[in-house]
Amino acid sequence: MSTTTTLTPSAPTPDTTPPNRPPRAARQTWRRALRRDWQLYSLAVLPLLFFLIFRYLPMLGNVIAFRRFQPGGNIFGEYWVGLRYFKMFLNDPTFWNVFTNTLVLGALTLLFCFPLPIVLALLLNEVRARKLKRFVQSVSYLPHFLSIVIVAAIVMQLLSMDGTVNQLVRAAGGEAIPFLQRPEWFRTIYVSSEVWQTVGWGTILYLAALTTIDEDLYEAARIDGASRWRQTWHVTLPGIRPTMVTLLILNIGTFMAVGFEKILLLYNPLTYPTADVLSTYLFRMGFTSSNFSYAAAIGLFEAVIGLILVLSANHIARRTVGTSLW
Amino acid sequence: MVTVDAAERPTETVRRSQRRGIQETRGYRAFRVVNGIILTLVVVVTLYPFVNIVARSMSHESYIISGQVNLVPRGFTLDTYQLLMSDSMFWTNYRNTVFYTVTATVISIVMTTCYAYVLSKKQLKGRSALVGIAVFTMFFTGGLIPNYVLVTSLGLKNSVWAIALPNAINVFNLLVMKAFFESLPTELEEAAAVDGLNTYGILLRIVLPLSKAIVATMVLFYAVAFWNSWFAAFLYMDRQELWPVTIYLRNLIAGATGAENVGAITEADEVQAEATLKAVTIVLTTLPILLVYPFIQRYFVRGIMLGAVKG
Numbered sequence: 001m002s003t004t005t006t007l008t009p010s011a012p013t014p015d016t017t018p019p020n021r022p023p024r025a026a027r028q029t030w031r032r033a034l035r036r037d038w039q040l041y042s043l044a045v046l047p048l049l050f051f052l053i054f055r056y057l058p059m060l061g062n063v064i065a066f067r068r069f070q071p072g073g074n075i076f077g078e079y080w081v082g083l084r085y086f087k088m089f090l091n092d093p094t095f096w097n098v099f100t101n102t103l104v105l106g107a108l109t110l111l112f113c114f115p116l117p118i119v120l121a122l123l124l125n126e127v128r129a130r131k132l133k134r135f136v137q138s139v140s141y142l143p144h145f146l147s148i149v150i151v152a153a154i155v156m157q158l159l160s161m162d163g164t165v166n167q168l169v170r171a172a173g174g175e176a177i178p179f180l181q182r183p184e185w186f187r188t189i190y191v192s193s194e195v196w197q198t199v200g201w202g203t204i205l206y207l208a209a210l211t212t213i214d215e216d217l218y219e220a221a222r223i224d225g226a227s228r229w230r231q232t233w234h235v236t237l238p239g240i241r242p243t244m245v246t247l248l249i250l251n252i253g254t255f256m257a258v259g260f261e262k263i264l265l266l267y268n269p270l271t272y273p274t275a276d277v278l279s280t281y282l283f284r285m286g287f288t289s290s291n292f293s294y295a296a297a298i299g300l301f302e303a304v305i306g307l308i309l310v311l312s313a314n315h316i317a318r319r320t321v322g323t324s325l326w
Numbered sequence: 327m328v329t330v331d332a333a334e335r336p337t338e339t340v341r342r343s344q345r346r347g348i349q350e351t352r353g354y355r356a357f358r359v360v361n362g363i364i365l366t367l368v369v370v371v372t373l374y375p376f377v378n379i380v381a382r383s384m385s386h387e388s389y390i391i392s393g394q395v396n397l398v399p400r401g402f403t404l405d406t407y408q409l410l411m412s413d414s415m416f417w418t419n420y421r422n423t424v425f426y427t428v429t430a431t432v433i434s435i436v437m438t439t440c441y442a443y444v445l446s447k448k449q450l451k452g453r454s455a456l457v458g459i460a461v462f463t464m465f466f467t468g469g470l471i472p473n474y475v476l477v478t479s480l481g482l483k484n485s486v487w488a489i490a491l492p493n494a495i496n497v498f499n500l501l502v503m504k505a506f507f508e509s510l511p512t513e514l515e516e517a518a519a520v521d522g523l524n525t526y527g528i529l530l531r532i533v534l535p536l537s538k539a540i541v542a543t544m545v546l547f548y549a550v551a552f553w554n555s556w557f558a559a560f561l562y563m564d565r566q567e568l569w570p571v572t573i574y575l576r577n578l579i580a581g582a583t584g585a586e587n588v589g590a591i592t593e594a595d596e597v598q599a600e601a602t603l604k605a606v607t608i609v610l611t612t613l614p615i616l617l618v619y620p621f622i623q624r625y626f627v628r629g630i631m632l633g634a635v636k637g
Binding site for chain 2: 029030033037039040041043044046047048050051053054055056057058059060061062064069075120123124126127135136138139140141142143145146147148149150152153154156157158160161162163164166167170176196200204205208227228253261264265279282283286292295296299300302303306307310311326
C-alpha cells in the first residue's frame, strides 16, 4: 500500500502512466507475496476459517435482530421486521430494570476489582522475606484456577443456612439469613466473590511492572526527603501507570458483559430484582421463551455499547495519559 | 541534579539518608506489622472456604445441618466419598471432562501455533490485517444467540465439536504466542531456509523445539480453561451421559433435574447426606486442579507476563 502511494506523485507525466496503474502495482506485489510466502499463508487458512465461521458469521447472524426468526428455519431469519424488536425492548419495563442492574453490577465490579489488585501488589511489594511473599502470592492466585461452577458452589455452601456466614451471624446474636434468596444481598455476594476470585491473580502484572521501576528514582526521592508514603505516591504509582491504564481499559471492555456465567449460577427468581442483567435476561428470552430475535436484539445492543465503551476509554486514555491499547 | 549533588558531598548525604532511614524504620515498622496482618488476612480469607468445604465433606450430615462445621470435620465419616464414587454417572462425566479437555486442547494448540507463527512474520504482506481480524473479536462478538443458532445448524450439538470448535483460538493466548515467536532470533530460520527447509519444516524442526516452554504454557492455559468450562456443555449437550463433571456439580448444587440418580442412591442407602454430598462433589471436582496447581502456577505467571510485554 505504501509503495503505491509513493509511486503516484513520483510519476507526474500523464501520458506514460495510465490511471489504473496503482491498483495493478498493488496486485503485482500481492502476487509476488503469495508466490514467495504461500506456505505461510497456507498455515493461516484454518485459523482464518475459524474466525470467519465462529466469530464473524455470528456477527452477521445478528441480522435476526431485525428479522423474524423461527427455530429450525433459516439461520438468518425469515423476513424483515425492521426495528420492531428494538422498540419492543425499549418499551419493556423489565429491560430497563435489567439494564440498570447491569450498570450497577458493572460499576461495582470496576470499583472494587480494579483498584484492589493494585493495593495488594503494593503491599506485597513491601514484603522483604522472599519466601513469605511467594507463599502469599501462590495462595492468592489459587481461586483464579477454579471453575466458575466450583466458585458458585463454594459461595452457596458458605452462605447456606448452616454455612459459616450464618454461624457468625448466629454467634453475634442474629437470625440466620437466607442470603441467596434476598435481592438486597445479591450485589454484595457477587462483588465479594468476584474479589475473592480475581484480586490475587490481578496483582501479577502490577508486580511485574513494579520490578521495572528504576531503583535510582527511589534513591533520588529519598535524598529529596520523601517519606515512604510520598515515594509510593510520586515514584511507584507513576511507574505502574501504563499497566493501570491498560488494565482499566480492558476492565471497561468487559463492563457490559458482567460475569454472565456466575450470575446464571447464583441467581434465582427471588433475586431477579437486583441480579438479573442484560446477558441473563436475553438468555432466558432466548432459551426459556424461545424468542431468539428479541434476545439477539438485546445481545446486539449490549455488544455495541461494550464496543463503544472500549473505544472511548481507549481514546480518552490516549489523549490524557498517552497510554492506549492500540 | 540530585545525583550530582550526592556525588559532590558523599559523606554528608550518606549520613543524612542514614539518619532518615533510622527515623523511618519506626513508622515503617508499624506499617510492616499492619501489612503483615493484612496479608495474613488475605491468606486466611482465600484458604478458609477450601478448608471449610473439606471439613464439611468429611462430617456427618447432622452436624452440618445444625451449623456446627467450620474448620474441623465433626462426626468424621468418609461414607459419602464412597457413595459418590460408586455413582457411575459421576465417573462417566469425569471421563467426558478429560476427553473434551484433551480433544479441544489439541485443536486449540495446533490452530493457535499456526496462526501465531504467521502473525510473527513482520515482513509478511497483509500481516496487520490478519492481526486485526483476530484482535477485533476481543472487543466485539456475535453474541450468545447467533452463536447458538450457528452451532445448532452446523449439527455440532451433542458432540465434542460444540465445545472445541467455537473456542478453538483464544486471542489473548494467540498474542502471547505471537510475542514469543517474535522474540526468537531470525538467524536460525534464515540458515534453515538456505539449507532448503520449507516453511513447514522450519516451524516443525527449528521453531517448535525452541518453543517448548511457550507451548507447554499454552497447553496449560487451554487445558485449564476447557477443564473448567461448563456453559458450552450446558447449552449443547442434551444427554446426561455427555455432560462434563462441571455440569454434574452444577445440577447437584442447583438441585435441578439431572442429579436424580444421586438422589436415588441417597434414598436407597437411607443416608440423608445431601449437604455432605454437595461438599464431597466440590472436593472431588476441585482436587485435580489443586493437585497440579503448585506445578503449573509459575508457567501461568510467565505466560501472562509474556503477553503483557506486547499485549
